[in-house]
Amino acid sequence: MLRRSGQAIPLLLLISIIIFLILHEAPGGPLTPYLQNPHITAADIARLKHNFGLDRPLYIQYLAWLSHVVRGDFGYSTSNSMTVAGAILDRMPATVILMGCAFVVSLLIGIPAGLLAAIKPYSIWDYLVTTFAFFGQSMPVFWFALMLQLVFSVHGITGFGYRLQLPSASMCYTDACPIDDRIVHLILPTLVLSLAFIATWSRFTRSSMLEVIKTDYMRTAAAKGLAPAVVILKHGLKNAVIPVVTVIAISLPGIVGGAIITETIFAWPGMGRLFFNALGQFDFPLLMGYLMLVSFLVVLFNLLADVAYAWLDPRVKYD
Secondary structure: OHHHHHHHHHHHHHHHHHHHHHHHHOOOHHHHHHHOOOOOOHHHHHHHHHHHOOOOOHHHHHHHHHHHHOOOOOOEEOOOOEEHHHHHHHHHHHHHHHHHHHHHHHHHHHHHHHHHHHHOOOOHHHHHHHHHHHHHHHOOHHHHHHHHHHHHHHHOEEEOOEEEOOOOOOOOOOOOOOHHHHHHHHHHHHHHHHHHHHHHHHHHHHHHHHHHHOOHHHHHHHHOOOOHHHHHHHHHHHHHOHHHHHHHHHHOHHHHHOOHHHHHHOOOOOHHHHHHHHHHHOOHHHHHHHHHHHHHHHHHHHHHHHHHHHHHOOOOOOO
16 A cells, blocks of 8 residues: 555646646636636736746746645635635535435445346346436436436426425525425435446446356355355355446545535536536636645545455565
């Protein structure tokens, strides 16, 4: 873990350099929010460039930004009128609630669905899981979210004397809000986000479990007279989920990073919508802070996935 952590440091530095260069090469650059002001003059732009250090060489600008970041200072958000760290921490609870719910629902449905499909291959259940997986992987997220809003929020569903109509706007996630109000507002965005997760995880679990079932040690465990549930869950599932760990580890940064499209459509006050708004106004400090946070989480969760490999399969060694 220490060696992998040491390797992550130059990787994050390289990522920060690439992101820094790309954002600086964007039209307008870091001064884009000020250029949108029709009353600003060329002298004002020159003064802003000097005050922000944008008239210095690019590598000097990067080193100045890096020196502030290592001290925990990500700069000031021009679109939120607050520090970058403050803007991110302010939106993080809403994203963690939404993405956490979607992650738990996907985990409780996707893994068991793929497992049952592998245990009974080419059955009705297997065909249903496979069809749903293809549907979930090919369905555009924005279209599915808009259709759910149209059906459950705009029109509603009426039957048996009841009318089901779910809200499509953002929720109040503070302690002052009733718990039932939070749950109702979570339903539609959770369904949208869970669709892709369930489809992907069930497919990976099914294919991995099918390979494990055919191995010699599984036949040996069954020949010893062990119960089928013990053979599948104790001997098979632990090895079958190893490839799934990679997929889940890649998905985990989204719990903090948020879902840009879903949060924007449902007006969810989370990290994804924060990034979308920052991108529209080209809030350079906030974009750098958000992208570096997501990059750090990707590297971190891949490190945790390596640790999980070694725990799940003792044969895995990192030399």
